[in-house]
Amino acid sequence: MSKPRIPRQNPPRSAPSAWQAALAGSAADPLKRAEWLASLDHQLRIALPLQLAAHARLANVDGNRLVYSVDGPAWSSRLRLSGDAILEAARSLGLAVDALAIRVVRMPAQPGMGVTQPTPRGSASGTERTALRTVRELIAQGPAGDPSDENAPKPTRAERLRARRPSRPEGAS
Numbered sequence: 001m002s003k004p005r006i007p008r009q010n011p012p013r014s015a016p017s018a019w020q021a022a023l024a025g026s027a028a029d030p031l032k033r034a035e036w037l038a039s040l041d042h043q044l045r046i047a048l049p050l051q052l053a054a055h056a057r058l059a060n061v062d063g064n065r066l067v068y069s070v071d072g073p074a075w076s077s078r079l080r081l082s083g084d085a086i087l088e089a090a091r092s093l094g095l096a097v098d099a100l101a102i103r104v105v106r107m108p109a110q111p112g113m114g115v116t117q118p119t120p121r122g123s124a125s126g127t128e129r130t131a132l133r134t135v136r137e138l139i140a141q142g143p144a145g146d147p148s149d150e151n152a153p154k155p156t157r158a159e160r161l162r163a164r165r166p167s168r169p170e171g172a173s
Contacts, residue, residue: 037061040093047089052078065099066090076102 041058044066048056055075060067066086070076079086083100090097155163 040090040095043093044086044089047082047085049078049082052082059103061095061097062101064097065101066095066097067101067103069103069105071105073104076104 045053056070059069
C-alpha cells in the first residue's frame with residue numbers, strides 16, 4: 001500500500017509592514033510627500049544657523065515658495081535674515097524656488113520636542129512629599145552648630161572673646 005500524498009504547502013509569506021502597506025496603495029501620495037518634505041528639511045537644515053535649526057522646520061514647498069514654520073516671532077526674523085542662504089541651498093538641490101514664506105506656530109518646531117505640562121498642584125508623589133517633609137523638619141531645627149558647616153551662622157566677636165577667657169572658679173572674685 002502506498003503512502004497517502006500530503007499536499008505541499010508553500011512557506012508563509014511575510015506580511016508587509018504597516019508603512020510598506022500604506023505606501024503601496026493609492027493613498028500613498030500624501031505619505032510619500034510627507035517623507036520627501038522630511039528628507040528635504042533634513043538637507044536644508046545645514047544652511048540654517050545652529051541655534052535657528054532647533055526652532056525652524058520646513059513645512060511645505062508651495063510652487064516656487066519654501067514655507068517654514070517657526071516657534072516664535074524672533075525666530076521668524078532670524079530665519080528671514082538667513083533666507084538667501086536657504087534659497088540658495090534649495091536651488092542647489094534642484095528646487096526652482098525664489099521666495100520664502102514663514103509661519104509662526106504655537107507648537108514646537110521639532111517633532112518629539114513636546115512641551116511638558118506642569119503637574120497640577122497637590123499631585124506630588126510620595127517621594128516628593130517625604131523629601132519636602134524632611135526639608136521642613138531640618139529648617140525647623142535650625143542650625144546644627146557644626147563648626148565645619150560653612151552655612152552655619154558665625155559667632156560674634158563677643159562670643160569668640162568669651163570662649164577664649166578661662167572660666168573663673170566659683171567663689172573667686
